[in-house]
Amino acid sequence: MDKKKSEEEVSESQIAVHWKEEDYFKPVPEFTAQANVRDDKIFERFDIKNFPDCYKEYADMLDWYKSYDRILDSSNPPFYKWYVGGKLNACYNCVDRHLPKYKNKTALHFVPEPEDEPIQHMTFQELYVKVNEFAALLRDFCGLKAGDTVTLHMPMIPELPIVMLACARLGVIHSQVFSGFSGKACADRVVDARSKVLITADAYYRGGTLIDHKEKADIAYDEALKEGQKIEKILIWERYPGKYSAKTPLVEGRDFIVNDIIKNYYHRTVEPEQLPADGTLFLMYTSGTTGKPKGAQHSIGGYLAYVTGTSKYIQDLKPEDVYWCMADIGWITGHSYIVYGPLALAASTVIYEGVPTYPDAARPWRVAEELAVNIFHTSPTAIRALRRVGPDLPQKYNFKFKHMTTVGEPIEPEVWRWYYNSVGKKEASIVDTWWQTETGGFLCSTIPGIHNMKPGSAGPAAPGIYPVIFDEEGNPLPKGSGKAGNICIRNPWPGRMLTIWGDDERFVRQYYQRYNKDPKSKNWEDWPYFAGDGAVEAPDGYYRILGRIDDVINVAGHRLGTKELESAALMVVEIGEAAVVPVADPIKGKVPHIFVSLKPGYEANAEIEKKVTNALANEIGPIAKPGKVWIVPDMPKTRSGKIMRRVLSAIANKQDVGDITTLANPQVVEEIQKMS
Numbered sequence: 240m241d242k243k244k245s246e247e248e249v250s251e252s253q254i255a256v257h258w259k260e261e262d263y264f265k266p267v268p269e270f271t272a273q274a275n276v277r278d279d280k281i282f283e284r285f286d287i288k289n290f291p292d293c294y295k296e297y298a299d300m301l302d303w304y305k306s307y308d309r310i311l312d313s314s315n316p317p318f319y320k321w322y323v324g325g326k327l328n329a330c331y332n333c334v335d336r337h338l339p340k341y342k343n344k345t346a347l348h349f350v351p352e353p354e355d356e357p358i359q360h361m362t363f364q365e366l367y368v369k370v371n372e373f374a375a376l377l378r379d380f381c382g383l384k385a386g387d388t389v390t391l392h393m394p395m396i397p398e399l400p401i402v403m404l405a406c407a408r409l410g411v412i413h414s415q416v417f418s419g420f421s422g423k424a425c426a427d428r429v430v431d432a433r434s435k436v437l438i439t440a441d442a443y444y445r446g447g448t449l450i451d452h453k454e455k456a457d458i459a460y461d462e463a464l465k466e467g468q469k470i471e472k473i474l475i476w477e478r479y480p481g482k483y484s485a486k487t488p489l490v491e492g493r494d495f496i497v498n499d500i501i502k503n504y505y506h507r508t509v510e511p512e513q514l515p516a517d518g519t520l521f522l523m524y525t526s527g528t529t530g531k532p533k534g535a536q537h538s539i540g541g542y543l544a545y546v547t548g549t550s551k552y553i554q555d556l557k558p559e560d561v562y563w564c565m566a567d568i569g570w571i572t573g574h575s576y577i578v579y580g581p582l583a584l585a586a587s588t589v590i591y592e593g594v595p596t597y598p599d600a601a602r603p604w605r606v607a608e609e610l611a612v613n614i615f616h617t618s619p620t621a622i623r624a625l626r627r628v629g630p631d632l633p634q635k636y637n638f639k640f641k642h643m644t645t646v647g648e649p650i651e652p653e654v655w656r657w658y659y660n661s662v663g664k665k666e667a668s669i670v671d672t673w674w675q676t677e678t679g680g681f682l683c684s685t686i687p688g689i690h691n692m693k694p695g696s697a698g699p700a701a702p703g704i705y706p707v708i709f710d711e712e713g714n715p716l717p718k719g720s721g722k723a724g725n726i727c728i729r730n731p732w733p734g735r736m737l738t739i740w741g742d743d744e745r746f747v748r749q750y751y752q753r754y755n756k757d758p759k760s761k762n763w764e765d766w767p768y769f770a771g772d773g774a775v776e777a778p779d780g781y782y783r784i785l786g787r788i789d790d791v792i793n794v795a796g797h798r799l800g801t802k803e804l805e806s807a808a809l810m811v812v813e814i815g816e817a818a819v820v821p822v823a824d825p826i827k828g829k830v831p832h833i834f835v836s837l838k839p840g841y842e843a844n845a846e847i848e849k850k851v852t853n854a855l856a857n858e859i860g861p862i863a864k865p866g867k868v869w870i871v872p873d874m875p876k877t878r879s880g881k882i883m884r885r886v887l888s889a890i891a892n893k894q895d896v897g898d899i900t901t902l903a904n905p906q907v908v909e910e911i912q913k914m915s
C-alpha cells in the first residue's frame with residue numbers, strides 16, 4: 240500500500256482493543272452430558288467436501304409442505320437460492336407444529352418493566368389464537384397479502400412477535416424498526432420499503448417512564464408523505480388494553496386501536512400460506528458506509544433453517560428450556576434468537592420490556608430466579624453495565640444458567656471472566672457469537688458442549704462456514720497466522736440475506752466487490768463475502784474480531800453509520816462540515832464524537848452544540864447522541880481535501896496523532912488538541 244493511501248484509509252481495527260490470547264475454560268461435564276451436540280462429528284458432516292448438502296441437516300429441522308428439489312442454486316453468484324422448489328411457512332414452523340405436543344407449554348414470558356406488574360405467560364395455544372386473529376385482521380381489514388410490505392415500529396411487548404408471526408403466516412414481509420429510533424428514522428424505512436401500513440403501540444416503559452410512542456407515528460406519517468409515501472393505516476396496540484396511554488390524539492380514518500378492531504376477528508383462523516423457500520420473510524434495516532440505511536432482505540427457508548440449526552447447536556436450545564435474550568427484537572439478534580430460532584424449537588422465550596438496570600442492577604437476576612431462566616443471552620455493553628453497578632449481585636440470587644451468550648461487540652477478557660465467574664457461577668458454557676444483520680445467524684462461535692472457551696475470542700467458524708482473512712491486497716493470510724486482516728466467508732450459507740431490498744447493485748458492491756477477482760465468474764468460490772470486520776485467526780483456529788473496518792461505529796452493540804450521523808449534523812444551519820469518529824468508552828464499547836466546523840460568520844457556542852446533539856437524536860434516535868461535540872476552527876485535511884478522521888480519532892481517544900506533516904493544514908491539529 241502506498242503511503243498516501245494508507246494515511247487516508249487507516250481502518251478502525253488499528254485503534255481497536257488488542258488483547259493477548261487467553262487460556263481456555265472447559266465446559267463443565269454436566270453441560271456436555273445434556274448438550275445437543277456432544278462430539279465433533281458435526282464438523283465432518285459439515286466439512287467443505289459435503290457443501291452444500293450438509294445444510295440438509297438444518298432444513299430437516301423444519302416442516303415443509305413441499306420438499307425442495309435442490310439444496311442450493313448458485314448459478315448466478317453472489318445471488319443464491321437455498322432449498323429451491325421447497326414450500327413452507329415460518330409461522331407454521333414456530334407455532335402450529337408445536338400444538339400437538341406443547342400447546343399448554345409457555346411460548347412467551349412477557350416481563351413488564353414496572354416490577355409491580357405481573358409477568359404474563361402465553362402458551363403456544365394462546366399464541367396460535369392471537370396470531371390467527373391478527374393475521375385475519377391484516378388480511379381482511381388492511382387488505383395485505385403475500386409479498387406486500389408492512390413497517391412495524393413496536394416496543395418490546397408480546398404483541399411484537401404476534402405481529403411478526405401473523406405477517407409470516409400470510410407471507411407479508413415485515414420490517415420492524417427499533418422502537419428507540421425516531422419518527423423520522425421510521426419514515427425513512429417506511430419510504431424505502433414502500434409500506435402502506437404502520438403498526439405501532441401507544442406507549443411503553445423505559446427507565447421508569449411511560450413513553451408516548453404514538454407521537455413518533457405521527458412524525459413518521461408526515462415525513463413519509465413528504466417523500467411521496469402515504470401511510471394509509473396506522474394500527475396501534477395499547478400497552479394497557481382498553482386504555483389509550485398516549486397523549487397524542489388519534490387521527491380519524493387513519494389511526495386504529497388494534498385492541499378494539501381485533502374483536503371483529505376473534506375466533507378466526509387463517510390457513511398458513513404455502514410459500515417458496517426463497518421468498519422474503521422480513522427486512523431488517525442496518526447502517527452501512529453510505530448515508531442511507533439498507534434493508535437486509537431475509538428469506539423464508541434459508542433464514543429459518545439457519546437460525547433453527549444454530550439455535551439448536553450453538554444456543555443449545557430444547558423445548559424444556561427457559562431462554563432469555565435481553566436484546567431488542569428491533570435488531571437482528573431479536574429476530575433470529577428471541578423469535579424465530581427459539582420458537583421454531585418450541586423453547587420458552589422471555590421478552591423484557593425495559594432497561595436491564597431498572598430499577599436496579601439486580602433486576603435481571605430477579606427475573607432469572609422467578610422464571611427459572613437457564614439460558615441467558617446479552618451484549619458486552621449490558622454485561623459491563625451490570626458488572627460496574629452490581630458486581631456482587633448475581634451471587635445473591637438463586638438462579639442457575641447452564642448456557643450464556645455474548646454478542647454484538649468484542650468482549651474484554653476481564654469482563655468475560657466476571658460473566659463466567661459471577662453470572663455463570665463457573666458452571667455455564669459461554670458462547671461469544673460473531674455475526675451480523677446481513678448474515679441472519681452466527682458465523683463464528685464455539686459449540687458449547689464440545690469446545691473450550693477462550694475469553695475475548697469468538698471461537699472457530701460455525702458448522703458449514705469457511706472464513707478466510709485477506710490482507711489489503713487480497714492475499715489470504717495463512718491459517719492461524721495471528722495477523723490482523725479483513726475477515727470474509729468463502730462460501731454461501733442459508734442464513735445470508737438474499738440482497739439489499741431494491742438495490743442489488745449496492746449488495747454486490749458492498750459485500751462482494753472488494754475481493755472478487757472476476758465479476759463474470761459463475762463459481763461461488765470466486766465470491767468471498769466481505770463482512771467489514773477486522774479479525775485475527777489464532778493457531779488453534781479461533782477467531783478474534785477486532786471491530787469494523789468501514790465507516791460504521793458499534794455503539795453499545797448498535798450499528799451506526801458515520802455518514803448517517805454526519806448528514807444529520809449538517810442539517811443544523813450553522814454547520815459547514817462534520818466528521819464522526821468512534822471513541823473508546825468503558826461501558827458502551829464505543830461512542831461517537833462529532834467534530835464540526837462552522838460556516839463563515841458563525842461563532843462557536845453551547846447553543847450550537849445542543850442543536851447538533853438534538854439533530855442526531857431527532858434524525859436517528861437517542862442512541863445516536865454524541866459523547867462530545869467538538870466545534871473546531873477547521874478540519875485537518877489531506878492536500879486533496881479529505882478530512883483526516885484518523886487524526887481526529889487519535890485526538891478524541893487521547894492517542895498520538897502520528898505523522899501529520901503531509902496534511903494541508905497541520906497547525907490546526909494542535910489547536911484542536913488544546914480543546915480536549
Ligand code: PRX
Pocket residue numbers: 525571572645646647648649650671672673674675676677697770771772784785786787793796797798
Ligand atoms: O463488528 C461486528 C460486531 O457487530 C457487527 C454487526 O452488527 P449488527 O449487524 O448490528 O449485528 C449485531 C448482532 C450480531 C459486526 O460486523 N460484532 C457482532 N458480534 C460480535 C461483534 N464483534 C465482536 N465480537 C462479536 N461476538
